[in-house]
Amino acid sequence: MTTRTSTPTAATTDTAAPRHPALTASDPELAGLIGAEERLQADTLRLIPSENYVSAAVLEASGSVLQNKYSEGYPGKRYYEGQQVIDRVETLAIRRAQALFGMDHANVQPYSGSPANLAAYLAFLQPGDTVLGMSLPMGGHLTHGWDVSATGRWFRGVRYGVRRDTGRIDLDEVRDLARAERPRLIFCGGTAVPRTIDFAGFAEIARETGAVLVADIAHIAGLIAGGAHPSPAGHADVVSTTTHKTLRGPRGAMLLSTAEHARAIDRAVFPGLQGGPHNQTTAAIAAALGEAATAGFCSYAHQVVANARTLAEELTARGFDLVSGGTDNHLLLIDLTDKDVSGKVAAKALDRAGIVVNYNTVPYDPRKPFDPSGIRIGTPALTSRGVPASAMSTVATWITAVVEAARAGDEAAIAKVRGEVKDLMDAHPAPGLPVS
Template structure:
């Protein structure tokens, strides 16, 4: 992949772009929120639509000349409805966080109450962290997973809701490896007359393919990222029943955004089209199978997994169970040195800084896109164990780096 036109204008940016192509080609991408989109999605995102302002919605824009972008946005909306079975979809949010923002702005007033999962237990910044706008605008309390099992404690969540009386309960998580019981959380919300926002950012593709239960039709609002496991254009979306459509649309524009990124919406439309093909169900199924195989391999090497396994696309490793003196940051840096890219992550009962952590999070969406199967992912688990067990051993690091390169060459991307 070359950037000749960029190089003619800006060689420094061209160098960075080509270096990033090489980095992705020559490393194993295991950050659970990342993936490799198709060249068709990238072509759509780099299209002439980057030139077009289109404030408003199809058929009701504040600018002229929108007939073709209307077509693109309508395609993205209709395909999203088909993929997730929603009555109404807004595909304009620039990110999953802004999709969440749209729901809060539509349904809450400043000072209203949010009940969400604690960040160190697998939640997300936009669910109520004190440094995020949610923690600054709203009153937030947070529930946790069971420290002994690593599973959500639904009974404790329900009791917390009855005591706190939130205006909205947030479910859906960024580092939770198990299926979510959306109906149970909806019942807790109904019991205290609260809304329920299900954030499926990480599992949009798994839900679309039927590999994870769907919150659509259960929760009052569903938000998600449009990249990650769905492999479409980068951004967010909101799904809801028709009764909330006007509130959500008004919250997106003029509430929090102006012109939508129409080139990104084109990427969403193309990626959704790809996800409607039968092959996508095979991809999602393989992603989950690969995560299970990776987790089993790590367990065979003595690593402890939060909740003892996974139902999704990621595993969360608690290093305290096997490597008390190795931090998540230590492991992340050592693994990146050999070409395995994942992230340090907090774990339930975390005592270290979120910049250091006691765990690592590893996902299989990008590996699966490259063509990895269970055997490959067990092998990757072996490589991770060899690195973490031998941090600082240059001979081991060199050997693993060579094996990583062999895996990359055997499973190429972007020829």
């Protein structure tokens, strides 16, 4: 079970002091909206696998006076003066990232995951070059060469998928495609991949075909940091990751690489794609990386996986069809085809019940992406609240009841689940939220 930083809670009565006094005084409308979001995050069961709760320390760092600084360049080589403290903050984040992920080099400046991935293209490719990535409908990411992304319009995207019979990546297909298409860049990782990524297998294919291997670990970075998923270190040339999701940091990103590619990566981020870094985010990344190096975080990472596996077992026992038959990480992809309800209808019904998920395509989905057959769920946020594996039976029962209610149009049943969800959330307060 994860160790949570204790956070002073504020009373929620009308006579309580406002939680955001300066904002309440200057812009009460906006302060009210933020307060409503705080309450929503406190009262709902957040099962979106890319969402989590950051600690009070990470929140403080991201809202600090580092917002006031402009710092184009890198530590020791800036285009602005007055960087004595900023250089130390960024160097601290870099050092912690290198140590935590076992990579030679770290760049903590990318604004988010998509620009980080785009920097990999800029570092190694010319427009029109070939990139091999996982198909978006199969679980990949837009920036792995999909048509509607700049990466698919400026580069030649070739895609691999998963087997129909197993729902798992077929490395034989990846190898055949790499041999035939000779990509300059190969991406492994994605947004809806419930199974362990074979970094060593991908690295062998990249070496054989002369490609640079980029491991996109945005979803599983926290699991890797906590030892609950194999690491790409020693296999991938470049590692791209966001810093939120399972890593429980701010909305930012990092690029890690071997020493050989350090200069190319740095030049691609700045001046290639970005100007000044967001120093407040860099500080919050440093704070999150410091937390991720603790024994408590390691326990949290393993509990995320334990909760996901237990939830998968409970859902399977209730007749749900899970893509690949289960999960090895934090994420479950549920195909609702045999439930006679679409993913979108189910997701909206679950939201009314206080269970927050996202509708998602499933491999070989016959439905359109905006109204697909599946829903995607994950256990990082509920684990950060200390919800144990023993509660996964209750969560599975709620999901079952709401999906059945969505099909039948039974709003009373959905409302009943909503009250029960709030009771569980009240019993497990979220870290970092200033509400009781």
